[in-house]
Amino acid sequence: MKSAKWKIIGSGAVLGILAALLVKFGNPVNMGICVACFYRDIAGALGLHRAGVVQYIRPEIIGFILGAFIFAKAKGEFKARGGSSPILRFVFGFFMMVGALVFLGCPLRMILRLANGDLNALLGLAGYIVGILVGIQFLKKGFTLGKSTKQPTASGYIMPAIAAVLLILLVVAPAFIFFSAEGPGAKTAPILMSLGAGLIVGLMLQRTRLCTAGGFRDAFLIKDFHFLWGIIGVFVFALIGNLVFNPASFKIGFVDQPIAHADHVWNFLGMALVGVTAVLLGGCPLRQTILAGEGDTDAAVTILGLIVGAAFCHNFGLASSGAGTTTNGRIAVIVGFVVVIAIAVSVVVSSKKKKVASKEGGL
Amino acid sequence: MANVIDARGRSCPEPVIMTKNAIDHGYENIEVLVDAQVAVENIKRFATSQGYTVNVEENDEEFTLNIRK
Numbered sequence: 001m002k003s004a005k006w007k008i009i010g011s012g013a014v015l016g017i018l019a020a021l022l023v024k025f026g027n028p029v030n031m032g033i034c035v036a037c038f039y040r041d042i043a044g045a046l047g048l049h050r051a052g053v054v055q056y057i058r059p060e061i062i063g064f065i066l067g068a069f070i071f072a073k074a075k076g077e078f079k080a081r082g083g084s085s086p087i088l089r090f091v092f093g094f095f096m097m098v099g100a101l102v103f104l105g106c107p108l109r110m111i112l113r114l115a116n117g118d119l120n121a122l123l124g125l126a127g128y129i130v131g132i133l134v135g136i137q138f139l140k141k142g143f144t145l146g147k148s149t150k151q152p153t154a155s156g157y158i159m160p161a162i163a164a165v166l167l168i169l170l171v172v173a174p175a176f177i178f179f180s181a182e183g184p185g186a187k188t189a190p191i192l193m194s195l196g197a198g199l200i201v202g203l204m205l206q207r208t209r210l211c212t213a214g215g216f217r218d219a220f221l222i223k224d225f226h227f228l229w230g231i232i233g234v235f236v237f238a239l240i241g242n243l244v245f246n247p248a249s250f251k252i253g254f255v256d257q258p259i260a261h262a263d264h265v266w267n268f269l270g271m272a273l274v275g276v277t278a279v280l281l282g283g284c285p286l287r288q289t290i291l292a293g294e295g296d297t298d299a300a301v302t303i304l305g306l307i308v309g310a311a312f313c314h315n316f317g318l319a320s321s322g323a324g325t326t327t328n329g330r331i332a333v334i335v336g337f338v339v340v341i342a343i344a345v346s347v348v349v350s351s352k353k354k355k356v357a358s359k360e361g362g363l
Numbered sequence: 364m365a366n367v368i369d370a371r372g373r374s375c376p377e378p379v380i381m382t383k384n385a386i387d388h389g390y391e392n393i394e395v396l397v398d399a400q401v402a403v404e405n406i407k408r409f410a411t412s413q414g415y416t417v418n419v420e421e422n423d424e425e426f427t428l429n430i431r432k
Contacts, residue, residue, distance in 0.1 A: 004408075077400055079424065084374060139380060147372030209401050217376065222383055222409050282374040298374070 005229055011208040012233025018197045019112050019234075020241025022060070025189040029249045029258040030116050032238075033060055033201070034109035035285040036100035039303070040310035040319075041185050042166065045178050048307070049314035053183025057170040059191050061289065063198015065163040068206040068293030070199075077206075080156025082297030085145040088343060089298055092277040093305025094312070095336035096285065099273030101310065101319040102329045103127075104260055106285045107212035107274060111231060113260060115238035117252035120260050120267050127268035131275020132216045138344045139221070142351050143280065148298055156295030159303070163293075167195070184259055202293060211287035213278035259322060266325045266333065273336050280344060365394040370402065371425065378402040379409050382430070386413055391432035398425045406430075 019032030031037060044055030072078040100106050103124050105113060113121035169177050180186040215227035242250055254262045278284045281302055291299035313319040318329040366385055370378035378397050385393045395406055403426050407417045410430045418429040
């Protein structure tokens with residue numbers, strides 16, 4: 001048990017240090033790794049949105065997927081599975097991205113922002129935890145997306161294949177792929193380094209199953225602090241890494257933080273939406289990415305939801321910027337809550353009906 | 364006779380919740396069927412922390428966890 005704890009802290013530590021290093025070598029400040037932002041950049045590179053400052057095929061994402069794929073294959077854990085409410089997962093993934101881009105970051109970036117002194121992330125953290133608590137209530141009432149079943153092997157290869165194609169597009173850089181000339185999308189660590197870091201994280205998280213949503217969820221739900229230790233590892237070592245590698249960017253406060261805004265209410269609500277969807281989906285964006293590499297086609301559909309969500313966010317002006325949130329973005333978060341809660345309630349109601357119909361008592 | 368829980372195909376954390384419900388129910392002999400290594404690890408960690416012993420049998424990509432007080 002002891003060694004399991006050090007393993008999870010260790011994987012968080014590696015994640016934190018790599019994030020700090022990626023910033024040192026070119027990634028945007030406080031964005032060494034941001035799963036939501038990086039899918040958004042990929043959506044932009046493919047021209048699904050035309051926000052010129054956030055377009056790049058982020059090799060880290062490719063590394064996460066391929067790293068998890070390679071290790072799952074080696075360990076015999078690669079299994080093509082799916083069929084657990086794919087369209088609901090798509091919708092949850094979509095709104096998860098909306099929440100993340102209103103806050104400006106996935107839960108991992110939230111921790112990395114915190115580890116570099118951005119106190120706005122505290123509001124995000126509070127929102128994330130409240131969102132997770134809301135999600136837990138649904139789980140306790142019997143929320144389920146249903147069983148996944150074995151799928152044809154080919155379906156498990158789709159996401160790793162997409163990752164491989166993205167890598168080719170990145171290296172070949174054909175004219176139809178968009179690469180930012182300025183802005184966050186132009187701030188990039190060298191490809192090999194980003195890819196290498198992504199592969200390490202992918203391999204590692206395939207083994208340790210670290211999940212930012214799981215950390216808080218399990219602590220509240222079953223008093224299991226295993227994954228929470230991993231999150232603490234990320235925070236502590238990203239903090240140390242930033243102080244060692246990027247001391248000039250370290251700044252404690254709310255104002256003028258890089259790629260962040262100080263709209264407290266919407267930092268809170270944006271991450272609350274991410275929290276509730278992450279619990280209902282069974283994992284944060286990072287965990288979904290790892291699962292997709294292992295052949296989980298439900299996670300793959302969730303990622304498609306994230307990517308389409310990102311495209312909508314920039315096409316419809318939902319995403320925040322350093323200047324603050326947008327009216328459209330605030331409306332979209334509210335719509336997101338209404339849709340997600342409505343789905344969750346209806347799932348709980350219909351699963352209760354089913355339970356009563358199928359058997360009396362028992363489990 | 365063990366209480367059998369079929370948690371195959373359930374995504375995280377449902378297998379653990381199903382196990383928790385059985386433990387909260389006071390059952391001392393529980394058998395859980397799962398089909399993912401991650402579910403095995405999570406249930407094992409949880410049941411052990413509740414003072415249960417866990418035995419895992421693997422058969423053809425599926426796992427049977429025997430959980431006893």
